[in-house]
Amino acid sequence: MFKHLFSAGIIGSMKTKNRIVMTAMGNHLANSAGSVSERDIAFYGARAKGGVGVIITECALVDGVRGKGNNNQISVAEDRFIPGLQQLAREIHRYDSKVVVQIYHPGRQGISAVNGNLPMLAPSEVECQAVHQPTVAMTTAEVSDMVERFIQAAVRVKSAGIDGVEVHGAHGYLINQFLSPYTNKREDEYGGSFENRMRFLEEIVLGIRQHCGKDYPLIVRLSVDEFLGTVDECEQGLKLADGVKIARRLEELSVDAIDVSSGIYESMNMAWEPSSFNQGWKSYLPETIKKAVNIPVIGVAVIRDPEYADKMIAEEKFDFAGSARQHYADPEWSNKAKEGKVDELRKCISCLHCMETLMAADMSPIPCQCGINIQSGRELEYSDFKQDGNGRIVAIIGAGPAGLEAARVLAMRKYKPIIFEKTDKAGGQLELANKPPNKEKINWLINYLTGQVKKLGVEIRFNTAPTLATLKELNPYAIFIAQGSEPIMPESIPGIAGQEVLCATEILRGEVTLTDKKVAVIGSGMTGIETAHLLAENGNEVSIFEMADTIGPGLYFQNLIDVMSHIGKLSVKLYPKHKLLKIDNGNATFEIRERGEKKEYKFDVIIICLGTKPNETLTKEIKANFEQVYILGDALKVGRIRDAMETGFLSAYNL
Template identity: 70%
Template sequence: MFNNLFSKGKIGCMDTKNRIVMTSMGNHLGNPDGTMSKADIAFYGARAKGGVGVIFTEVSMVEESRGRGNLCQISVADDKYIPGLKELADEIHKYNSKIVIQIYHPGRQGISAVNGNLPMLAPSAIECQCVHQPTVAMTTDEVSDMVEKFILAAVRVKKSGIDGVEVHGAHGYLVNQFLSPHTNHRIDKYGGSFENRLRFLEEIVIGIKERCGKDFPLVVRLSVDEFYETIGLPEEGLHLKDGVKIAERMEQLGVDAIDVSSGTYETMNTAWEPSSFDQGWKINLAETIKKSVKIPVIGVSVIREPEYADQIIADGKVDFVGSARQHFGDPEWSNKAKEGKTNEIRKCISCLHCMEVLMSSDITKLPCQCAINIQSGRELDYSNFIEDGDGRTVAIIGAGPAGLEAARVLAMRKFKPVIFEKSDKIGGQLEFANKPPKKEKINWLIDYLRVQSEKLGIEIRLDSTPTIEDLKELNPYAVFVAQGSNPIMPKSILGIDGKEVLSITDILSGRIKLKGKKIGVVGSGMTGLETAELLAETGNEVSLFEMADNIGPGLFFQNLIDIMGRTLKDGVHLYPKHKLIKIENGKLTFELMENNEIKDYSFDNVIISLGTRSNNKLIEEININFDIVKILGDASKPGRIRNAMETGFVNAYNL
């Protein structure tokens, strides 16, 4: 099965057992001193055990005074890091996989606070419009010195027994900054013409090849298109035609493979895509590069399905199929594909929880997290499923993500979970989350949990709301309450019970369908935004109101940018700083937060999206009647998918 995907490959002198690549992804698992941690080795080891052919590590520092991306990042800036790298190599090689260290410098995209509060080095003193850090142009001597640091880093990588090195020339980091006319305004030998802008990378590549030899694989990752048109700057930056020229020059210099990507921090959604981006949306970039060079090409493009991965190799679009987040979500993706167990793959839903956690990790001290795989990044903590359930029954109320994940883990531990679900289908809140436009990937998680339940023989009683007596009949060892939450409909708002007033679930459940109506949506959290988009796409005139100063308060900026671009295109009218006072026959009365003015708007229907409240039904009685009771997911505290999956996993793992 998937003969193309599982054919042997070659990058320079490195033979690979298949064409599957886990591309680089930050994880905040390194030790604070830059050494390789046990957790980091376990993280990569799980992917090697899972069948990945080639693993690229997270970005590794070549310089530490102003070259840090975060506080828990691995370093290759000194010989003292070689032993840890060797330990990593030994772990990966146990599984006949290959390991490549990615080396980089963040340049203007670094954070001053984690770099000695110094200004960030860059080709030119042009501040990044995403991170907004103080930036200073490097002197010519500093550029030459940085070239040497990259070369020395590669030498250390080779000495450690690692299989190859990748120079990160993508995603707006320092090498990319030199390549791009958007960020390189220099007038010395490292700026100006295309040839001069290429010089920094050229000198690094030539130096690595000279010092490490032709028998040490060297890969270069490139943003072959920076997509500045997506932020209204169509003439700026690198375009695909430039990416082709750079790749061709890399081949001439002896680079062994091109790892094709796109985007910078300023065009971040083209590099780390939200859920709206389809599988394969940018595979044309890799295909174009492959037509221009003879060395292997690694392509990424929200690749989730083995069928698609196999096909793009067969079609000659790529030589190797790359993904970071998919192997983060399911380290066993490769093995499952090879064994034909594609329905058991836990497909990444592109929710960007991993990116959100990583970007705040220096503050929260949390390492990487995956919304749908609680073990990712916690391999040392959650790898030993003790099979001591002895067939004891655990009653679970609710077949949402929390209840289903708890049941999966309990069944693996040889308990006997029995799930009661009040509706006629599993999924819980996921069956609302999958209804707005571009949210079809949520179905992948529902499908995964369904398949796991079937595989493990978990009993699910649909259309069933248990009484205390029903639960007692099972004589359960424990009761897990995962009965979700309900929409908040504040009684303090006069007229909230009007017939024209609907809840989010009225719309997302499909119970009520609106078309050709004038609709006001109150509340601009992600659910409110997505519902507004859904209503606009189904032929309604929609206005969205928010009490806070800005639409989408508290939302992760990548997801907010993504959906705002679509809602604005759909013509949704946005009204921040509006506090709802009352509703009367479709007339909404607001207090304007700027000046306390009172203003009315009239609609055919009003949709309330002001969050949810835990469903506490029966919880008090359950606590009285049973010794071991665990409250999961929204039933404990309304949250997102990660909260539900984590409470389900952890409580079942620790029972």
């Protein structure tokens, strides 16, 4: 099955068992000093065990003083880090997988606070418009010193028994900054012409070849298109024609493979895509590079399905199918694909929880996490599924993500979970989250969870809300309450019970369909914005009102930028700083907070999206009548998919 994907591959002198590459992605698992940690070894080892052919580590530091991305990042800046890399190599080699270490410097995209509060080094004093850190142009001597740092880092990587090295020239980091006319304004031999902008990378590549030998596998990752047209900098950045030119020059320099990506921090959604980006959307990038060079090309393009990856290789879009987030979400993806168990794949839904937590990890107690795989990055803590359930019954109220995840883990531990679901289908809040435009990937999670509980023989009693008597008759060992949440409809707002007033769930469930209406959406959380998107696509004239100073307060910026770009094309009107005071027959009165004045707007329909609150049906009675009661997901505290999945997993794992 998938004969192209599972055919042997060659990158220079490195032979691989298949064409699957886990591309580099930060995980915040290294020891604080920069050495490879036991968590790192367990994390990457799980992906090797899961069948990945080539694992490329997170970007590793070549400068431990002024080149950090975060405080828990692998370093190859000194010899003392070699033993940890050796351990990592041994673990990955146990499973006949190859390991490549990616080396980098963040340049202007680094954070000063984790780099001694010093300004970030860059080819020119061009501040990154995403992180806004102090930036200083490197002297010619500093450039030469940095070249040597990259070379010595590669020497350490080789000496540790790592199979190859990848030089990170993508995503707007230091090497990319030298390559791009957007960030390189130098007037010395490292700036200006194409040849001069290439010089920094050329010297690194030639130095690695000289010190590591012509047979040591050397890969370069490139953003072959910076997509700065998406942020109105279309005349300044690298475009695909430039990427082709760079790739051809690297082939002339005897680089063994090109790892094709795109985007920089200013155009971040073109590098780490939100959910609206379809599988394969940028496969034309590696395809174009592959046509231009005669060395292997690794391609990334929101690859989730092995059938799709196999097809892309067969059609010569690329030679190796790369993904980071997919293998983060499911370390067993490769083995499942090889064994034909495609219905058991836990496909990444592009929720970007990993990126959000990684970027905040240095300032938050929450480490980098996967939104749908609680074990990811925590393989050491959550690997012992004790099979001690002995067939004891656990009642689960609700078949949303928390209830389904709990049932999956309980069944693996040999308990007998029985799920009560008041509707006719599983999914809970996921069956609302999948309704707005571009949210079809949510169905992948629903299918995975429902498929797993079916495979494990979990009983689900649909259209059944258990009574206290039913539960007592069942006599369960424990009860998990995962009955979700319900919309908040503030009774303090006069007129909120009016006939023209609806809540978002009525729209998302399809209970009410609106077309050609003038609609107000009150509240700009993600549910509000996505409901507005759905309504606007259905031909309604939509306005969003938000009491806070900005639309989408508290939302992760990548997801917010993405959805706002779509509703902007649909002429959705935005009204921040508007507090709803009353509703009267379609007339909505607001207080404009910054001015304290009142203003009235007329609508056909008003949609309330002011959040949800835990559903507490029977909660008190159940807790009063049963000893072991656990509350999961939104029924405990309203949150995101990760919160629901985590409470379900941990409650079942620790029972």
